[in-house]
Amino acid sequence: MVSKLIEKIQKTKAPICVGLDPMLGYIPEHVKEKAFAEFGETLEGAAEAIWQFNCAIVDATADLIPAVKPQIAMYEQFGIEGLKAYDRTVKYCQQKGLIVIGDIKRGDIGSTSAAYATGHLGSVKVGNTTCSAFNTEYVTVNPYLGTDGVKPFVDECNASDRGIFVLVKTSNPSSGEFQDRLVDGRPLYELVAEKVVEWGEASMDGDYSNVGAVVGATYPEMSKILRKLMPKTYFLVPGYGAQGGTAEDLKYCFNEDGLGAIVNSSRGIIAAYKKDAYAKFGPEHFADASRQAVIDMIADIGRVL
């Protein structure tokens, strides 16, 4: 799978993904009003608003980007109806030729992780019939339970040509609370990184592994070290833009081949119309604002590569 991701990144010259994290507060009033008029102020109404919002953004940006990263929590908060919007969004993006990184951060004991892996990356057997459920190209995985919580995802990467990004160093303010604690003089996230390398060796696809790592843009000094520790690991880099990470902060996430990382922006793209820089588009043309924000982000990152 990572070779497909790289191919798309090279074709678009855009090592970025758009985070489809549609909080209701980001969605323009006219989109919500239309959805609520049809389905009421209900979970179904919220899901419809999300779906319409996503469609417009995907239509306006799909030719510029290799991938999207829907954050499943933003759908799951609206229950079954929200998850239907997630499922529709995934399939719509795939029809548009985009790679979908399901930001699900799952991880459990072995048999349970196997269920998540089949449901999100692979297929599941019902009687004698093979069915697939969410079927995204990539998912994110939480490593706190160790190898037997991650291995079922790696197995699915191999069985179904899929990929994962394992949380190594997250972008949030308190990520250091446990991740930075020193074990034998080295931060925990480095130990996790070494395990990611080990897991990744079992799923190589060209020069890189299908087992990637989440490395936050907000901690550039750490990404420099992590880049060296994990030379064949693709990084999914959250934290650019709204969370405070700059293009300058990102450069250490890339290898000398200009590859090795895909940078996510969510709010900065999907809610661009709310920022002063894109206010001229207005809420009516929110998707055009998102397109311009994507073009600007690609240029911004291009400067440091």
Next chain:
Amino acid sequence: MVSKLIEKIQKTKAPICVGLDPMLGYIPEHVKEKAFAEFGETLEGAAEAIWQFNCAIVDATADLIPAVKPQIAMYEQFGIEGLKAYDRTVKYCQQKGLIVIGDIKRGDIGSTSAAYATGHLGSVKVGNTTCSAFNTEYVTVNPYLGTDGVKPFVDECNASDRGIFVLVKTSNPSSGEFQDRLVDGRPLYELVAEKVVEWGEASMDGDYSNVGAVVGATYPEMSKILRKLMPKTYFLVPGYGAQGGTAEDLKYCFNEDGLGAIVNSSRGIIAAYKKDAYAKFGPEHFADASRQAVIDMIADIGRVL
């Protein structure tokens, strides 16, 4: 919420919960055949089999137990249809007066954890209307992202009288890979335990906190230490039975008041009819086998309390 849980535990004299983790392999052929005849070998067919299986087990055991713990992965693997079965199961158990512990192991950056918390424990605002989605009494939470990934769940505990169990020391074989690593001479899980105490102080409900901890039955020496470190923290204890934990291993999870822990068994209860000890019931009477397994588990744990 923890006071309600304790009340139910005291009323049933059963500090246990039944893990509703319906892998298709556990479901008797006649249940699957009926579901597949109606809905085909589809995700819908699988979800129907799960739902019928769960209903029978809940009907046969609800008067004996305080709580159930559905593992959402076992539903999520069947996509939207599976999650509908999760949702129906949650609501059915609540109608029967059971406390539902959604074993979801979510955890993310602050705004994302807030979305999970509203979706699973609280309610979400759609326009001017308040809607609720999965609405379980408890969920499990992964602490790898630190305080800002956990706090939104604690806030929801206070806003909606709910509870959480934070992963401290999990029951799986490789849980020690990161959780046991020494930080300043002490295992990481002890540091997590101290944070659980700190988070829990913000959500006390009687003698115990709504912020509980997951402590695996498979590591009794560690639970002894954790019990002392977290005197006011309720433990959710997986790993009894099929995973190898014995009643003897559990005794350190309880306080001297006989409270402080709720022990989960999944396979040992829901697939009891497959075990030699309950073979006499046969697949046709799988739910009666589950009932007997619950009675035996309560007696087994009663011996060490």
